[in-house]
Amino acid sequence: MSTISLSHISKEYKKGTRTVEDFSLEIGEHEFVVLVGPSGCGKSTLLRMIAGLEEITEGELWIDDRLMNSLPSGDRKLAMVFQNYALYPNMTVRKNISFGLESERDANGKKLPRTQIRQRVDRAADMLGLSELMDRRPSQLSGGQKQRVAIGSAIVRDAKAYLMDEPLSNLDAKLRMQMRVELQKLYRTLSASVIYVTHDQVEAMTLATKIVVMNQGMLQQAGSPEEIYERPRNLFVAGFIGSPRMNLLKVHTVLEGGRICLHGAGFAIPLADHASKAMLRNGYLDEDLVMGVRPEDLSLSGRPEEALPFSFELSENLGAHRLLYGVHEKTAETLIARIPEGESVPNFRSYPLYVQADRIHLFEESTGMAVLHGTDVCREETA
Numbered sequence: 001m002s003t004i005s006l007s008h009i010s011k012e013y014k015k016g017t018r019t020v021e022d023f024s025l026e027i028g029e030h031e032f033v034v035l036v037g038p039s040g041c042g043k044s045t046l047l048r049m050i051a052g053l054e055e056i057t058e059g060e061l062w063i064d065d066r067l068m069n070s071l072p073s074g075d076r077k078l079a080m081v082f083q084n085y086a087l088y089p090n091m092t093v094r095k096n097i098s099f100g101l102e103s104e105r106d107a108n109g110k111k112l113p114r115t116q117i118r119q120r121v122d123r124a125a126d127m128l129g130l131s132e133l134m135d136r137r138p139s140q141l142s143g144g145q146k147q148r149v150a151i152g153s154a155i156v157r158d159a160k161a162y163l164m165d166e167p168l169s170n171l172d173a174k175l176r177m178q179m180r181v182e183l184q185k186l187y188r189t190l191s192a193s194v195i196y197v198t199h200d201q202v203e204a205m206t207l208a209t210k211i212v213v214m215n216q217g218m219l220q221q222a223g224s225p226e227e228i229y230e231r232p233r234n235l236f237v238a239g240f241i242g243s244p245r246m247n248l249l250k251v252h253t254v255l256e257g258g259r260i261c262l263h264g265a266g267f268a269i270p271l272a273d274h275a276s277k278a279m280l281r282n283g284y285l286d287e288d289l290v291m292g293v294r295p296e297d298l299s300l301s302g303r304p305e306e307a308l309p310f311s312f313e314l315s316e317n318l319g320a321h322r323l324l325y326g327v328h329e330k331t332a333e334t335l336i337a338r339i340p341e342g343e344s345v346p347n348f349r350s351y352p353l354y355v356q357a358d359r360i361h362l363f364e365e366s367t368g369m370a371v372l373h374g375t376d377v378c379r380e381e382t383a
């Protein structure tokens with residue numbers, strides 16, 4: 001069991017340009033950490049710094065009680081699957097999987113017994129659906145099969161953490177889903193943490209015990225999938241997590257009948273009493289905010305004061321749900337609603353969509369920071 005601590009880590013490939021900036025994160029003994037963020041935001045760089053394949057420009061990396069910054073990669077006891085994995089072309093699948101394990105030594109400097117190596121390799125191959133391919137060479141494998149061999153060579157090892165950079169990106173949808181389930185099972189058998197990079201939201205939400213959202217080299221938020229989805233800390237996280245993405249509409253806070261009301265183009269939504277009071281205490285009267293509404297929190301019926309003028313463009317049937325795509329009739333802001341299948345959709349171009357006021361999110365327009373989630377106010381005191 002190991003803990004990993006990243007303390008104020010930065011990376012400069014080129015002097016003066018920070019690819020990763022002041023990144024701090026604590027990883028407990030048995031966590032499945034999923035790193036997400038737009039392409040180029042520094043996910044692979046961060047993973048490579050943890051693995052010791054890239055120098056840390058500033059900050060400290062600790063594994064347990066040991067500072068890792070200048071420890072060579074091979075001495076860190078970490079297993080890694082690279083984004084651009086490389087297999088040994090002249091070795092069979094079996095040899096590729098067992099190679100790293102064969103060079104491992106136990107605490108007394110002794111190699112692992114052959115039978116144990118064989119057992120571990122067979123178990124991994126079985127789990128990854130590679131048992132029939134053990135004597136082939138990489139050139140005789142498909143891209144997805146090669147990727148599974150790369151995963152196999154990492155998971156057979158006894159590591160302090162398993163670092164995986166988009167390990168399922170070359171698999172087709174069905175295999176990806178199977179592998180997701182296998183990885184979940186695998187994680188339960190490990191006593192170490194997994195740090196995993198993906199672009200797939202479903203993978204992030206289902207595998208992670210902790211999601212870490214990055215943008216432009218900086219940590220945006222780290223938390224459980226529920227926390228990140230229900231309480232995004234800022235507009236970036238709100239817009240990035242969730243598919244389809246959260247609807248975002250400009251509003252202005254106005255006092256009406258002693259209560260804060262969110263005025264937007266063609267709508268005025270009153271806040272619940274306690275939320276309104278807390279917002280007033282925090283000075284959010286007469287402020288420009290952004291209202292966030294998840295597609296599943298828009299519906300075809302509701303209270304008149306919670307109606308948004310919607311101009312329908314197209315619908316998509318997803319089996320259990322239907323997605324309605326369109327725009328706000330007056331401002332042309334994109335609106336997407338997720339409606340349970342079977343609910344009858346009006347046959348007009350324009351009709352209202354209803355917001356569930358107790359499910360909205362509010363953000364400061366100027367800083368992007370969250371102000372309110374549902375009816376919970378984020379900060380009770382103004383800074």
Ligand SMILES: Nc1ncnc2c1ncn2[C@@H]1O[C@H](COP(=O)(O)OP(=O)(O)OP(=O)(O)O)[C@@H](O)[C@H]1O
Nearest residue numbers: 013014019037038039040041042043044045046083
């Ligand atoms: N060796 C390098 N030298 C200089 N710049 C680099 C190097 N490696 C990566 N970068 C730059 O650092 C930034 C972050 O790259 P990184 O590969 O970490 O992104 P990423 O989040 O993994 O993206 P993706 O999702 O596309 O894999 C990018 O702008 C990239 O061009």
Ligand SMILES: [Mg+2]
Nearest residue numbers: 043044045083
């Ligand atoms: Mg990458």
